[in-house]
Amino acid sequence: MSYEPDRFDFSQPVRIDLYSDTRTKPSRAMREAMLDAEVGDEQAGSDPSIWALCDYAAKLLGKEAAMFLPTGTMCNQVAIATHTRPGDEILAHEDAHIQSSEGGGPGAISGVLFKGLPGDRGIFSADTLRAAIRPISRYAPAQTLVEVEQTANKGGGACWTVAGLQAVADVAHTHGMKVHMDGARLMNAAVALGVPASDICAPCDTVWLDFTKGLGAPLGAILAGSRDFIGQAWRWKQRLGGALRQGGMNAAACLYSLQHNVDRLAEDHANAAALARGMAQIPGITVEMPETNLVFFDLTGTGMTVSEFAARLRPHGVSVSSTDAYRGRACLHLDVSAAMVEEALAIMRMVVQPR
Numbered sequence: 231m232s233y234e235p236d237r238f239d240f241s242q243p244v245r246i247d248l249y250s251d252t253r254t255k256p257s258r259a260m261r262e263a264m265l266d267a268e269v270g271d272e273q274a275g276s277d278p279s280i281w282a283l284c285d286y287a288a289k290l291l292g293k294e295a296a297m298f299l300p301t302g303t304m305c306n307q308v309a310i311a312t313h314t315r316p317g318d319e320i321l322a323h324e325d326a327h328i329q330s331s332e333g334g335g336p337g338a339i340s341g342v343l344f345k346g347l348p349g350d351r352g353i354f355s356a357d358t359l360r361a362a363i364r365p366i367s368r369y370a371p372a373q374t375l376v377e378v379e380q381t382a383n384k385g386g387g388a389c390w391t392v393a394g395l396q397a398v399a400d401v402a403h404t405h406g407m408k409v410h411m412d413g414a415r416l417m418n419a420a421v422a423l424g425v426p427a428s429d430i431c432a433p434c435d436t437v438w439l440d441f442t443k444g445l446g447a448p449l450g451a452i453l454a455g456s457r458d459f460i461g462q463a464w465r466w467k468q469r470l471g472g473a474l475r476q477g478g479m480n481a482a483a484c485l486y487s488l489q490h491n492v493d494r495l496a497e498d499h500a501n502a503a504a505l506a507r508g509m510a511q512i513p514g515i516t517v518e519m520p521e522t523n524l525v526f527f528d529l530t531g532t533g534m535t536v537s538e539f540a541a542r543l544r545p546h547g548v549s550v551s552s553t554d555a556y557r558g559r560a561c562l563h564l565d566v567s568a569a570m571v572e573e574a575l576a577i578m579r580m581v582v583q584p585r
Contacts, residue, residue, distance in 0.1 A: 245547035246570045248505075251415075251443040251498075251523060251563035260446065260486045267482035272298070272474040279478030283485045284452065290488065291413075291437055292428030293454035297463055298481055299472045302414050302451040305438035307335045308466040309410050309453060313375045313436070316341030321362055321402075322377035323352050325384040327412055339470070343371050352385020353378075356397035363405050376402040379412040380419050380430065384553065387502075387524030389419040392429055399433035411437040418444055418522040421495040435459070444495050444523060445487035446564050450480050491564065498523040498562040501571050505560060508575035512582050525560040526553070532582050542581035548574050 247253045256264070270276035280298050288296040299305050306328050310320065320336065322328060324346030328336055336342050345362055347354040364370050378395065381387045399409045411434040420427045431437045436455035441447035453463065467473055502520040509525070510517040514532030517525065529539055536552035543550060552558045562571075 242544050243547060244544075244549045246566060246574045247549050248560035248562070248566065248574065249549040249551045251561045254443070254446040254563050254565050256446060256448050256483055257564075259490070260483050263482045263486040264479045267478045269476040269478035272477045273468075277474070277476065277478040277481070279485070280474070280481040283481040286485060286488060287439065287452040288454050290427055291431045291439065291452075291454045292426075293431065293437070294457040295460040296452050296454040297460050297467060298474070298477065298484075299438075299451050299453055299467065300449055300474070302412070302438060302440040302442075303332050303335065304467075304470060304472050305451045305453040306332060306410075306412055307339050307470060308463050308472065309436050309438065309455075310336050310342060310375065311340045311466045312459060312463045313408050313410060314340055314342050315372075315374075317343070317371055318374040319343045319345055319371040320375045320377055321345045321347060321359060321373060321407075323347055323349055323354055323379065323382065323385075325352055325382075326377060326379055327383055327414070328377060330384075342375075345373070350385075351388035352382025353388055353390055353394065354398070355394070356401045359398055359401050363401075373405070374407055376407050376409045377412060378409065378434070379414070381415045381422075381522050381524070383414070383524065386518045386526045387415065387418065387520055387522040389422055389521050390430070391423065392425060392433075395430065396433045408435040409433065410435065413437045414440040415443055415522065416440075417492050418495050418499070421492065422499060422522050441484040441487050444498055444563050445484075445491045447483040447487045448480065450484045452484070494564065495523070497568075498564065498566075501566060501568055502560075502562040504568065505562065505571045505575065508571070509560075509578065512575075512579055514582060515578075523562040525562070526557060527560070528557050530556045534582075539581070543577060546577045546581070548577050 267279045272280045284296040402409050438453040441450045502523045506517045506525045516528045535555050536558035550560050
């Protein structure tokens with residue numbers, strides 16, 4: 231079985247890319263910020279642009295210190311490896327990204343186990359967490375870490391509220407566990423909830439933020455926590471190949487994204503709502519109304535799979551992704567305008583024909 235990624239078919243160019251917010255392209259202004267960045271050797275601690283990003287992000291997230299890493303997956307793996315020991319158990323939602331979409335990294339790298347927790351739209355309650363905690367026993371794995379995902383991707387981009395996070399964190403901390411937030415779309419949640427990111431992160435011991443999704447940077451993520459935690463995490467950053475040289479060019483893009491691309495996430499949320507309303511009016515399509523920028527839809531009523539739907543859209547320059555045979559996702563981001571949403575809807579109406 232091949233594990234190579236599918237190669238892009240350039241004969242069918244995508245004009246309206248709803249596949250993922252990771253498809254965003256750096257703007258001209260962001261590229262200019264990268265060009266002007268002062269750089270050094272990050273591994274030796276001498277890249278000023280990376281330190282500027284780390285200081286800015288730590289303050290934004292309300293943490294003592296932060297670390298720049300190439301990807302969000304590496305942030306999760308570094309955090310898990312630092313928080314746990316082999317044989318420990320992580321409690322997370324049953325659909326959590328760290329379980330389903332990181333190549334088995336937690337088991338392969340940290341030797342940890344998972345206990346999946348149920349919950350509506352990717353969010354579990356304090357009571358659910360409490361019920362999953364076992365009495366301490368030498369016969370059972372130590373439960374040392376609780377993980378939450380903000381926003382919950384497979385939950386349709388749903389947002390954890392500050393109160394909900396606090397309740398879960400209180401249970402975890404009472405039982406001696408740490409709380410780690412996968413904050414891939416944290417800023418989407420902050421904009422949707424209308425609260426500072428630091429308030430959302432306050433109940434969590436560690437958090438990371440992705441710059442390559444709605445924020446529009448070409449690569450990079452930040453992991454934040456206590457000064458002691460980040461100091462320990464540096465060893466894992468080194469082990470996993472995350473220490474950089476002249477990474478300041480990329481850090482400059484990430485800093486630009488935080489300073490210019492956060493408030494505009496509200497546009498993506500509005501476009502997602504408009505797309506969802508329009509798709510819901512197409513016969514046979516049912517839609518989960520979005521909280522943020524992710525629109526999940528079901529095509530069962532049309533008689534076609536998402537793969538068939540995507541294949542029909544592609545010649546017209548529209549791209550969507552699938553999560554199951556009949557469940558798909560459309561993702562709004564800074565490279566998709568309101569006019570593009572209306573065009574995409576017209577194309578979708580055209581390709582969905584009664585069978």
